[in-house]
Amino acid sequence: MITISIIGSGKLSYNLSEAFISNKELRLNEIYSRNNKNIKLFNKKIKFTNKIDSLSEADFYFILTNDDSIEEISKKIKTKNGMILHSSGTKGKDALSNHLNFGVFYPLQTFSFNKKIDFTKTPILIEGNSQKSLEKLKELCRILEAEFEEVDSKKRLHYHLAASFANNFTNHILSLTDELVNKFKLEKKFFIPIANETFKKFQSNKSKESQTGPAVRNDVKTLKKHEEILKKSNYLNLYKIITKSIKKNDL
Amino acid sequence: MITISIIGSGKLSYNLSEAFISNKELRLNEIYSRNNKNIKLFNKKIKFTNKIDSLSEADFYFILTNDDSIEEISKKIKTKNGMILHSSGTKGKDALSNHLNFGVFYPLQTFSFNKKIDFTKTPILIEGNSQKSLEKLKELCRILEAEFEEVDSKKRLHYHLAASFANNFTNHILSLTDELVNKFKLEKKFFIPIANETFKKFQSNKSKESQTGPAVRNDVKTLKKHEEILKKSNYLNLYKIITKSIKKNDL
Incomplete structure (x- = not known):
């Protein structure tokens, strides 16, 4: 069972959380939300936390906040082997380089709270800091049944x-x-x-x-x-x- | 059997001619083309002419040329009871007022030669110079199974x-x-x-x-x-x- 934590409670967080909880091979540990703003829109089963420094150990940590806070949040996350991801279309992966395993999971789609996106029909552009990270990311995309492509930050x-x-x-x-x-x-x-x-x-x-x-x-x-x-x-x-x-x- | 002539051989002419010849209640008499430019793209069964002053008598004459030539072409068409139509989104119906029966048949769609438009799914905005003209136009829209609405030139x-x-x-x-x-x-x-x-x-x-x-x-x-x-x-x-x-x- 692959475990995931999400940081942020915006539109992408909502849509990914729906994809994660409905997938039998994935477990969504918790979602960190600083201000609890949209959490009433999320599935009731999801555990929310406002303590970022005590997230339970997970295979993936998705930082789904605005671009400017990615680096700061990355520094607050404590994990040994977990892979840290952001989903920005414009930010380099190195904003996460304080970790051992990190990368980018950028879905080429527009998201909203009023309509769930089908990730089996969403192209994912991925990037990893190492071959090992990349393989982990590819495995996640396969589990989501999403089309994906390895793409560097410039592309x-x-x-x-x-x-x-x-x-x-x-x-x-x-x-x-x-x-x-x-x-x-x-x-x-x-x-x-x-x-x-x-x-x-x-x-x-x-x-x-x-x-x-x-x-x-x-x-x-x-x-x-x-x-x-x-x-x-x-x-x-x-x-x-x-x-x-x-x-x-x-x- | 309702008879129709078309003046012009552009994209709308191509698409309407396809709708007319495939409809059992309609007969496309002929298409007038000044320069024979696109006529090889049209169905081979269609009769073309380059004599605008000797079109055979028809129930409807569709002027499907550029806006600036509508009035001039209208004056060249000889008919007793046929209804003259243009399909411009921006031109008033009075460009056709040298005739007894006239009106506007404006399909809200974009047309090309490379793809046939289904007129049963195309909204038609219509206008007639009289109640009688309007009824004739509505009947034509019903035969085409198109959705239509009466709309004045401003709208x-x-x-x-x-x-x-x-x-x-x-x-x-x-x-x-x-x-x-x-x-x-x-x-x-x-x-x-x-x-x-x-x-x-x-x-x-x-x-x-x-x-x-x-x-x-x-x-x-x-x-x-x-x-x-x-x-x-x-x-x-x-x-x-x-x-x-x-x-x-x-x-």
């Missing part, structure tokens, strides 16, 4: 940047769509097929060749009509910059 | 603007993701789950509350790392503006 940052486009930026654009839907009292359901089609084009590597709309056609009249509607909003500048970028991309 | 423009966000802009961001994937030799398949999740959040109206990433956290260190990578690309300005917009949106 992980490139993945993180591209994921910011694929998720953070598209999500923002879609939430602006929702704002327009609300503002103009449009039917939200009418936008599901076109958004779905956009995603399917990405999936089949056809995004670039599938660009449609007034920007790529340089349809100045329509662009002006859109800008006229947006001129009193916060989004006129965003509209213009993305339009300009689409035009450039087409050249 | 149609609002739909078109929101669709530019939901498709044109997100598609561009996703094609930039592909550029980063190529540039840094990343695994494209690793981005499918996160893009799919982003789409599912939109579908369940959770985009705004699901915003994650360095911009919404105001994680200055990570934003700097990303900007450093992008500084020699065309996309630094776009990155900064979207980041700024995400920050604002969160306030």
Whole structure:
């Protein structure tokens, strides 16, 4: 039985804890939470602690806090052979180098409390401080039935940047769509097929060749009509910059 | 049997022609193409013509050309009782007012030659010059088994603007993701789950509350790392503006 402790009680902690407790080969010892903020959202079976210096011995310690506290927290954890992991897309593994065994477990996904992520469908980018650490991490990924790849810190940052486009930026654009839907009292359901089609084009590597709309056609009249509607909003500048970028991309 | 002629041989023409010829209640008389540009991509059974002033009498004439030529083409079509339609998201119906029966058939979808769109899953925004025209259009939508809604020109423009966000802009961001994937030799398949999740959040109206990433956290260190990578690309300005917009949106 592989034992795990988690430090932090955010969205990733919630989603990983669900994956760990539902897996027969894993045991989640405890979760350290400094402020008990979200713990009512977690499964009732999970043991929480606010004493970081007396965590019970575990095979893995997941530091799932913000990037800036990873190093400090790593120093507080006492373990002989346990492997310390962080899950940051941008932080080097050496923030954990006060330990014998350490590495990175970075899931390429966006997490929330309102929806459980299926880790069997989540790519995990991993890094270990030694071959032994790496093998331990691979074994954990296999137990989670997750797809994984060994990736160094530089490449992980490139993945993180591209994921910011694929998720953070598209999500923002879609939430602006929702704002327009609300503002103009449009039917939200009418936008599901076109958004779905956009995603399917990405999936089949056809995004670039599938660009449609007034920007790529340089349809100045329509662009002006859109800008006229947006001129009193916060989004006129965003509209213009993305339009300009689409035009450039087409050249 | 309802008869239809199409003017124009672009992406929408291709997709509508496929829907028309596969529907037993409809007959596609002919397609007018000025330059025969894409006609080899169309079904071989379809009759093409380059004489716009001698189209055979039809129940519906679909003008599927660019917005600027709609009015001119409308004037060239000779019909007694046929209904003239355009499919522009931004053009008023009055561009067709030289006819007795006219209206707008605007499908809220993005079209391409490489993938047939299922019109039973495509919302159609319709407008007619009279109650009689509107009823004819509704009947056509029912035959296509499409969801439809009567929407005036102003509201149609609002739909078109929101669709530019939901498709044109997100598609561009996703094609930039592909550029980063190529540039840094990343695994494209690793981005499918996160893009799919982003789409599912939109579908369940959770985009705004699901915003994650360095911009919404105001994680200055990570934003700097990303900007450093992008500084020699065309996309630094776009990155900064979207980041700024995400920050604002969160306030």
